[in-house]
Amino acid sequence: MSDHVHAPAQEFEYQAEMKQLLHLIVHSLYTHPEVFLRELISNASDALNVVRFRQLADASIVDRDAPLEIRITLNKETREFSIEDTGVGMTKDDLINNIGTIARSGTLAFLKQMKEGQKTLDGDLIGQFGVGFYSTFMVTDEVTIETRHANQDSVGYRWKSLGEGKFTIEETDRTKRGTKISFTLKEDHKEFSEDWRVKNIIKKYSNFVDFPVYVGEEKVNAVSALWQKRRDDLKEDELNEFYKYISNDYQAPLGYLHVALEGSVNFKALLFIPETAPFALFSEKDYKGLHLYANRVLIQDDCKDLLPEYLRFVKGVVDTEDLPLNVSREVTQNSPVMAKINKTLVSKLLGLLEEWANTDSAKYEKFYKNFSPLLKTGVNSDYANRDKLINLLRFESSTTDKGKLTSLKDYVARMGSEQKEIYYVSGDHRDLIERNPNLEYFKKHNIEVLFLIDPIDVFVVPSITEYEKKPLKSIEKADIDVKPEDAQEAGLTESVVKPLLTTFKELLIDKVEDVVASKRLVDSAVTLVIGKEGMDAQTERMMKMFNKEYSGSKKILEVNLSHPLIKNLWAIYQNDSKSPMLKTIAFQLYEGALLMEGNLPSPTEFVARMTEIMERATRA
Numbered sequence: 001m002s003d004h005v006h007a008p009a010q011e012f013e014y015q016a017e018m019k020q021l022l023h024l025i026v027h028s029l030y031t032h033p034e035v036f037l038r039e040l041i042s043n044a045s046d047a048l049n050v051v052r053f054r055q056l057a058d059a060s061i062v063d064r065d066a067p068l069e070i071r072i073t074l075n076k077e078t079r080e081f082s083i084e085d086t087g088v089g090m091t092k093d094d095l096i097n098n099i100g101t102i103a104r105s106g107t108l109a110f111l112k113q114m115k116e117g118q119k120t121l122d123g124d125l126i127g128q129f130g131v132g133f134y135s136t137f138m139v140t141d142e143v144t145i146e147t148r149h150a151n152q153d154s155v156g157y158r159w160k161s162l163g164e165g166k167f168t169i170e171e172t173d174r175t176k177r178g179t180k181i182s183f184t185l186k187e188d189h190k191e192f193s194e195d196w197r198v199k200n201i202i203k204k205y206s207n208f209v210d211f212p213v214y215v216g217e218e219k220v221n222a223v224s225a226l227w228q229k230r231r232d233d234l235k236e237d238e239l240n241e242f243y244k245y246i247s248n249d250y251q252a253p254l255g256y257l258h259v260a261l262e263g264s265v266n267f268k269a270l271l272f273i274p275e276t277a278p279f280a281l282f283s284e285k286d287y288k289g290l291h292l293y294a295n296r297v298l299i300q301d302d303c304k305d306l307l308p309e310y311l312r313f314v315k316g317v318v319d320t321e322d323l324p325l326n327v328s329r330e331v332t333q334n335s336p337v338m339a340k341i342n343k344t345l346v347s348k349l350l351g352l353l354e355e356w357a358n359t360d361s362a363k364y365e366k367f368y369k370n371f372s373p374l375l376k377t378g379v380n381s382d383y384a385n386r387d388k389l390i391n392l393l394r395f396e397s398s399t400t401d402k403g404k405l406t407s408l409k410d411y412v413a414r415m416g417s418e419q420k421e422i423y424y425v426s427g428d429h430r431d432l433i434e435r436n437p438n439l440e441y442f443k444k445h446n447i448e449v450l451f452l453i454d455p456i457d458v459f460v461v462p463s464i465t466e467y468e469k470k471p472l473k474s475i476e477k478a479d480i481d482v483k484p485e486d487a488q489e490a491g492l493t494e495s496v497v498k499p500l501l502t503t504f505k506e507l508l509i510d511k512v513e514d515v516v517a518s519k520r521l522v523d524s525a526v527t528l529v530i531g532k533e534g535m536d537a538q539t540e541r542m543m544k545m546f547n548k549e550y551s552g553s554k555k556i557l558e559v560n561l562s563h564p565l566i567k568n569l570w571a572i573y574q575n576d577s578k579s580p581m582l583k584t585i586a587f588q589l590y591e592g593a594l595l596m597e598g599n600l601p602s603p604t605e606f607v608a609r610m611t612e613i614m615e616r617a618t619r620a
């Protein structure tokens with residue numbers, strides 16, 4: 001082969017986006033250049049995993065018996081650095097398509113934003129944004145990749161790039177399977193040609209790579225399947241480092257769970273709950289599933305069938321003896337083994353959260369703040385665990401301090417003997433809820449009301465019809481169980497003022513379903529409540545967000561008959577039942593109530609009417 005004459009190197013150009021990305025990486029953003037090493041080792045390890053998997057079924061791959069390993073060679077004098085793996089290698093198409101394009105959409109936009117905000121991007125974030133290989137250009141001006149793919153009919157290639165917009169590819173005589181990446185370090189990064197420095201970085205970032213990593217002749221990493229250890233033998237340091245390795249997180253996890261099950265299904269799992277939510281917690285396509293091993297061989301590095309979506313923030317590995325190694329994704333999806341593992345993991349994870357909630361509320365609140373929006377979606381999707389999930393819910397309430405949370409269980413324990421229902425009210429934030437007139441009665445009578453502040457709450461809580469046999473009710477509904485307000489005694493009675501209420505109803509006929517005397521108001525003159533079938537104010541607002549045409553359902557206007565303003569209006573009515581003032585005030589009260597709940601579409605008429613009323617009031 002060596003006398004084979006190769007065609008001259010072909011030149012290619014990076015995509016426009018890629019050029020900008022490279023520029024950002026090299027010139028501005030990263031503060032920890034050492035992560036390039038982690039990225040290269042991680043790519044080598046991915047390539048080795050692919051080979052290990054293929055070896056099982058395919059006897060014809062190149063160098064079938066070559067040891068699966070990563071070798072790093074350094075030269076302090078010449079500042080040369082190389083890393084070689086016996087992984088799957090790359091074809092010409094791989095070189096063009098995988099190196100030279102941005103893996104994840106949104107990466108460039110994100111990095112630009114960081115730059116505009118004059119922020120430096122901690123190197124630790126690189127993994128999350130998939131610019132892995134290119135981090136090499138932080139420490140060198142020119143990179144060479146020599147590679148040969150594992151397919152028997154493959155040929156060797158050399159890829160070279162100065163990282164400025166172009167790369168070249170040419171055929172080579174390489175016969176070995178795998179990939180070698182080499183470059184000369186820039187003068188100010190020559191530290192990465194020092195043995196001790198490189199070894200330290202590997203121990204820090206890549207200790208858990210599944211294949212031996214050699215620097216010179218010395219194997220540097222631990223290569224242990226941590227999840228196979230007994231729980232008592234697991235050390236915190238190891239667990240933290242392992243978590244960082246599999247998750248690309250830079251912080252230690254908030255907690256972990258080790259599961260070893262023997263019986264009808266055998267598996268071991270090591271799962272972690274992160275300390276903080278990732279950048280893309282809610283964007284469905286970006287999340288990574290668990291790593292699935294069959295008998296210690298990684299068969300999927302992104303297995304989404306092991307946990308339900310509402311637990312997708314959990315990171316970790318599952319290793320089972322009960323799946324065949326050559327299992328396809330379709331088979332895993334429908335396998336009873338997977339279903340059993342899934343069920344066990346969910347139950348253990350919810351158990352762990354329950355334990356935190358009961359014994360370490362600070363930890364649980366930290367978890368809850370970050371991940372509860374996802375967890376809550378489980379209430380309506382995982383019926384088997386619905387009760388457990390409901391017990392994990394937490395809310396602020398009218399009796400908690402701002403920012404402090406309570407469970408439904410504790411709420412029920414505090415309920416007075418006369419109280420038959422659990423009350424809640426929703427709103428964008430606590431201050432707005434505290435001003436809701438519908439709360440007045442409950443405050444006066446010291447009846448606790450849960451505050452639904454997270455936007456997702458209104459999709460979850462109304463679906464919980466009762467808890468410990470106590471119905472859950474929105475205080476904005478017309479049919480709640482309130483006693484007539486004591487203060488009402490001193491006011492007018494409904495039968496007497498009926499004609500005034502009827503007049504209001506006729507005036508507001510297009511806007512409200514009914515006008516009735518209120519049993520719940522203390523200080524405010526009016527409030528809007530929802531009929532039995534209606535949605536509460538927060539849900540309506542969400543509906544409007546999703547559907548611009550949606551105009552909302554009509555509400556019931558409740559009037560406080562002991563309020564001085566209503567008494568004055570009754571006097572005006574008795575004097576002149578056609579007084580134009582009645583109409584002005586009826587509209588003003590109605591729109592004022594809309595304003596209070598954050599649902600007044602336009603303030604123009606409201607303000608015009610207010611000016612008119614003030615003008616009359618100030619007339620000499």
Ligand SMILES: Nc1ncnc2c1ncn2[C@@H]1O[C@H](COP(=O)(O)OP(=O)(O)OP(=O)(O)O)[C@@H](O)[C@H]1O
Pocket residue numbers: 039043044047085087088089090094098099103127128129130131132133134179
């Ligand atoms: N040593 C290698 N052996 C085989 N293929 C490789 C190797 N290094 C890189 N590649 C190929 O190049 C691609 C791009 O690598 P890069 O590090 O830029 O991103 P990534 O690994 O896909 O994403 P991330 O860094 O987020 O894990 C890889 O997905 C892989 O297909």
